[in-house]
Amino acid sequence: MPTLLHIDSSPLYGASVSRQLTRAFVDQWQAAHPDGTIIYRDLTATTIPPITAELVGAAYTPEAARTPEQKHLLALSDTLLAELEQADEYVFGVPMHNFSVPSVLKLWIDQIARVGKSFAYVDGVPKGLITGKKATFIIATGGRYDAQTQMASFNFVEPYLRSVFAFLGVTDTTFLTAGGTAALNQGQDRDAFLAPHIQTVQTHALAI
Ligand SMILES: Cc1cc2nc3c(=O)[nH]c(=O)nc-3n(C[C@H](O)[C@H](O)[C@H](O)COP(=O)(O)O)c2cc1C
Numbered sequence: 001m002p003t004l005l006h007i008d009s010s011p012l013y014g015a016s017v018s019r020q021l022t023r024a025f026v027d028q029w030q031a032a033h034p035d036g037t038i039i040y041r042d043l044t045a046t047t048i049p050p051i052t053a054e055l056v057g058a059a060y061t062p063e064a065a066r067t068p069e070q071k072h073l074l075a076l077s078d079t080l081l082a083e084l085e086q087a088d089e090y091v092f093g094v095p096m097h098n099f100s101v102p103s104v105l106k107l108w109i110d111q112i113a114r115v116g117k118s119f120a121y122v123d124g125v126p127k128g129l130i131t132g133k134k135a136t137f138i139i140a141t142g143g144r145y146d147a148q149t150q151m152a153s154f155n156f157v158e159p160y161l162r163s164v165f166a167f168l169g170v171t172d173t174t175f176l177t178a179g180g181t182a183a184l185n186q187g188q189d190r191d192a193f194l195a196p197h198i199q200t201v202q203t204h205a206l207a208i
Contacts (some may be wrong), residue, residue, distance in 0.1 A: 002036045004029055008149055009043040009105040010095045010140070017140035017181045018093035025091050025138065025196045028205035037085050038074035041108075048076065048107040059114055077111040084112055088195075089134045089208065090170075092161075096141040100156040109164060118168045128169020134208055136174045138201060142182040157180065176200055 006026050010016035025168070026038060051150075058070035059077070066074075083092070095102055101109075112118055120127050145155035158175050165173055178197040184190055 002033055002089060003039065004033075004036060005039045005041065005083055005090045007041045007043060007090065007105075007108070009102045009108075010093060011044050011104075012021065012095070013044075013103070013104045016093070016095065017178050017184070017197075018095050018138055020194060021138045021140070021176075021178060021201050022091055022093035023138065023195055025201040025205045029089075029091075032206055039087055041080070041083060043102075043104040043108050046104070046108075047180070048104065048111055048174040051110050053146065056113075059116075063164060077114055077117075080108060080111050081114060081117050084118070084133075087133070089136075091136045091205075094137055094139045094157060094161070096139065096155070096157050099154050101160060113164070113168060125168060128167055128179075130169040133170050134172045134174075135165060135170050136176065136204060139175065139177040140181050141177060143181045144179040145177075146179065172174040174204060176204060 004026065006020050006022060008016075008022055010018045013019060030036065030038065054070075055073050055077075058066060058073045061070055092104060092105075097103070100106075116129075118128070118130050120129060139157055141150060141155070141157070145151045159176070162175070163171060165171075176197070178194070181193075184193060
């Protein structure tokens with residue numbers, strides 16, 4: 001029985017393109033895996049504190065030597081890591097914010113990128129510890145950042161996610177982007193705009 005971890009990070013809820021597309025993906029995945037399990041993590045509704053020196057200290061203290069306070073500090077990180085470990089597949093809804101990922105997604109990454117848990121250095125070489133997973137990133141961008149165009153170098157979303165997840169061991173990744181969502185604010189019909197993207201994510205959800 002497969003488990004899917006579904007993560008959203010758009011603050012726009014009903015108006016969000018990435019949330020609508022992850023929903024289409026999840027509905028299709030569920031239809032294809034009626035006995036599958038879905039874990040949902042809404043990062044807009046999750047309070048994740050920024051990294052502190054105390055948190056770093058706790059993460060680098062050997063587990064057996066941690067104080068109760070240090071264990072408490074790591075509790076949220078432990079929960080988020082357990083969700084990653086439990087799932088076989090991941091789907092992320094990612095709006096582009098200021099050419100990068102939303103701050104709530106960066107805060108989440110800061111919690112799950114943890115020495116000894118999701119990565120290690122073996123003989124000075126980084127080794128990802130989250131292996132055997134498949135990840136689909138559904139990205140929505142107001143502008144367009146197509147390869148070979150001048151704007152492509154402004155897109156830090158896909159290169160960043162590709163690099164950080166590869167560092168953690170997740171190399172089986174698919175990036176599906178709905179570019180040019182700003183057209184929706186300029187009168188473009190939402191259903192017509194979304195139809196090909198919904199088709200793409202549904203096809204992918206069936207294929208994986
Ligand atoms: C705070 C904020 C920052 C944004 N920054 C960018 C940006 O740098 N480049 C861009 O093309 N669109 C940008 N946009 C537009 C979003 O990428 C676009 O609305 C997209 O559809 C967001 O995904 P969502 O609909 O799932 O929220 C920004 C939107 C917001 C709210």
